[in-house]
Amino acid sequence: MANQRALPQSKESLLQNYNKRLKDDIRSILDNLTEIIKTAKVEDETQVSRATQAEQDHYEMHVRAANIVRAGESLMKLVSDLKQFLILNDFPSVNEAISLQNQQLRSLQEECDKKLTSLRDEIAIDLYELEEEYYSSSYSQLDSTDLPLCEAYRRWDSWASPDGGDISGSAHGGVEDTDGPTSQETSPKHDLNGHGTTAAVDEP
């Protein structure tokens, strides 16, 4: 009992009540079965007639059997109360269950986001190629002030490079291709998605 902390009176009295119920029910079961077994013994000498004694023994056994069943049912109720108390007040196991659930949910979320990120990267690569193909074809309705994604990346590459010599060359590349694919139909080479090393320079 050295480890017992100062519990609120309600909890302490509740646990003491559980102990008392346990002891009483076990004692009731044992005593009643013992008395039934004693009563089952046939005695030759009785104070009343055998019929009366038999009737009395019969009634007593009924009552004691009913007491055993009542005590068993009371024990089942006690177990149910203990389960409820355990679920509500067993903090170590509740903390463990919460942390385990949080861990599972976070790992599922991370896996989901990781797959979405890889999907995004794959689609970005395909979109880049598709846009380049589209805007270099005759179907493009491109405004001179509206840059396609591939052109924007090409300009960004040229600005990012230390030479910076491709700025004027690539500025008209998107606009002059309205008649159809000319020199840009060669494979696009850009650093952004790892397709190549040099930017395509459009010679008018």
Place this chain on the structure above:
Amino acid sequence: MANDRLRALEEVENQIATILQCAGNIVLELSKDKHNASFLDRQLSQFTGSVNRVETELSSQIRYLTQVATGQPHEGSTYSARKDCQMALNRAEYARVKLGELGRTCEVMLDPQP
């Protein structure tokens, strides 16, 4: 950890049923004219063992609860992690829906209906 204790309590419930079953078998056997002594001994030993196990286990559970119970309500929650996970699943579902629409659009473009 919690599941182990709850399973132990369920086992105690089975033991209580065994106690009542053994008591009934003993009384039934005593009601016969000729008793089977070995059967009575078996039932009685099983009855005694079950009673001892029930008492020991329930006392142990009550002792454990005396040590860990604080009287305060537990305020832990998995709400934030569950909400984040739900939002991630919603993002994935949205991406799936959009890709499905894109796929159907491509199919329509590639196979123009007459």
